[in-house]
Amino acid sequence: MLRLIHTADWHLGQSFHGQERHAEHRAFLTWLLDTLVERDADALLVAGDIFDVVNPSLQAQALLYDFIVDAHRRLPRLDIVLIAGNHDSGNRIELPAPLMQRLRTHARGRVGWLDDGHLDAERLLVPLTDAAGETRAWCLALPFLRPAEVTGAIARPAHEADGGDAPPANDYISGINRVHRELIDAACTRRQPGQALVAMSHAHLHGAAVSEASERPIVIGGEESISAALFPDDLAYVALGHLHRAQQVGEARIRYSGSPLPLDFSELNYAHQVVEAVLDGERLAEIQAISVPRPVAMHRLGPAPLADVLAELEALEIDADRPRERWPWLELRVELEAPMPDLRARVDAALEGKPLRLLRLERRLPRVAAEDARERIDLESLGPRRLFERTWQGRWGEPPGEDVLADFDRLRQDVLDDEGEPA
Template identity: 65%
Template sequence: MKLIHTADWHLGQSFHGQDRHYEHRCFLDWLLDELETRRPDALLIAGDVFDVVNPSMKAQELLYDFIVQVHERLPRLTVAMIAGNHDSGARIELPGPLMKRLRAHALGRVLWLDDGTLDAERLLVPLENERGEIKAWCLALPFLRPAEVTGSRAGGEIGDDYIKGITRVHEALISAAEAKRQPGQALVAMSHAHLRGAAVSEHSERPIVIGGEESLSAALFPPSIGYVALGHLHRPQQVGEPRIRYSGSPLPMDFSERDYPHQVVELEFIDETLERIRAIPIPRAVDMLRVGPAPLENVLEELKGLEVPKDNGISREAWPWLDVRVRLDAPRVDLRAQIEAALHGKAVRLICISTEYRRGNAKDEAAVTLDDLGPQALFERAWQREYGAAPDEDVVDDFNALLQSVLDAEHREGETP
């Protein structure tokens, strides 16, 4: 059995106010061709399919047109997709009955039965080979929100302990899968989570749980799970062992992600044994250029030297994104005008100008913008300024609990009934 693992598409992402529809369309066209060439038995999409809980019609059309085209080209291919923390679980599941006719399964939420046990059956997706034989089971675990796995909705015995709730879900689902599998059938888990020890990109992943508990243990996935297809972290990597890995995002979501490769993962099983894992590089449809940080005169010289003339025949939607970072001694009211003049006649899209200032006699200490800091860092700076000391761990945990309640409230407002 052959599978393709991908995640974190973030369809509909707004990149400094600009849409990335062209880049996502190029990726999905490439993926369609790769699927047709490699002919896997299943495609696993491990969450953050969309960038926001209320994606645009344009973003939704990209997804559903892709699923229809996949089924037209590869009628036997199974698609299994879960919701990530950026997605609305209800929205992901809404077209489920129609998608199943296209051999596509969309799981966005965990549900509990009247007796307080997990409805595990709905989270187990059979993966068939080209002869229609079930050769694996996909344990489809969407992003687990605290409200779904704690308190009375989780049977009343977990209380407010989020980690215990997550552990209970994993144990119940793995137990159900092990009971259902037959000899020769593999178990493949798909999850959208942050595992402890994994490398995080600089700016792109938002906090998803409270305190330090966004990091889960890889021990949640016992050796009986042949492969763990992870989503959420955008850097492709394995976590502890080759069978547990993030495929990474197909596009760099931020300039901090431009320097590492983007890929999907191909894996092959022989019966229950994982035989091979291969990374398939994704071609980049639009380049990401960064100039600086450097003094203004150096930045202007480098911009004038960019070899990207507008008459190169490339359509505007394929022009590179450009991030410019300038070191200044004092504000310059003509900064943007000078930069735009240096770019005259060049096929680039300037989307960000950042400035850094010298402070007194200090050595080139860079000014930090709001974009460079997350909510927790801003809170810690404010606390330090007010009280003259860093907040202790309990205060930070309380802040993150409040932050998560705000994020959850925003998510509920965006849910489709």
């Protein structure tokens, strides 16, 4: 038996509407390590988007490396396999690889090609061992594939690059498919009887459910999705990353673990989890979702009129003894029928003394019927004040009041003064 824990999309260092989330990520990693120990896991698979940006902060990097050191101290036989996602820098993920390998951590950030034009599959095959040190499975660690890595002559065998039936050099999906096929073929050749194959990939599969707001498209145009048919029955388990909603794709053995924390208010009701997969010989014996506790609550109120939103806010039950870094995140969505310049002041007054962190105040505006014909506007002759009046009229269906125009004039004058321009 070999016990694996599959997770992905940590997004360490995420800026959440301008706020850092190090305390939440630290709490998750502490829970994850305790779970690995409790389950006596043999391997941890992290399927990409480890960091939120390609140049993560020192604090975000420290979270990862401290976790790896602590995991090796508490579970010296644990194998950890990391792959880069589309948010990560493949080079940065691989940079400390020689040091991490001493801690049984294998980082794969990019694919490589041999001189004959074939995939360097050997470096992407990571042995997974049991408590006795015996290789029980092979992890096909396939990082996110950028177009430059899988298209063009360098990513095609030499006999195809000279002509023949090769796909067009700019065919991104064909390149992705080919890399998966070559890696799977190499793994089938490498393994011994009784050893399982586990694929780990950071990709978007056809038919998988995408998050409403927080998942960055891998390729502009959304043409990056691939078919689950790429993963044959030879693979006991397929650990996927990129989509934040935990889900299986077609079969129980092919699944996204999802992100361990909500990365946007639209993900508030997702089942955030890690996945435990148990292998028996070459096959998947058991699979179980393990819910991740939420270290910081999130509240999304509305959309509703202001009075109703404030009533929802008043009804919230909040632990006032929590440290500030554990105060709940808050999003308010207010439906307005008319301009309300003091909306933020009213909300701030309602929040006075409450242990909540307001991240987003969304104004839902009434729809204004569009004009049948749009006149051509000369912005230079129109001027800033008149342009502001037209914009306000188009949004609210009525002209701005004198107090609003006075505020606009003061703000414009402040800008001109700061720029050193004459009024």
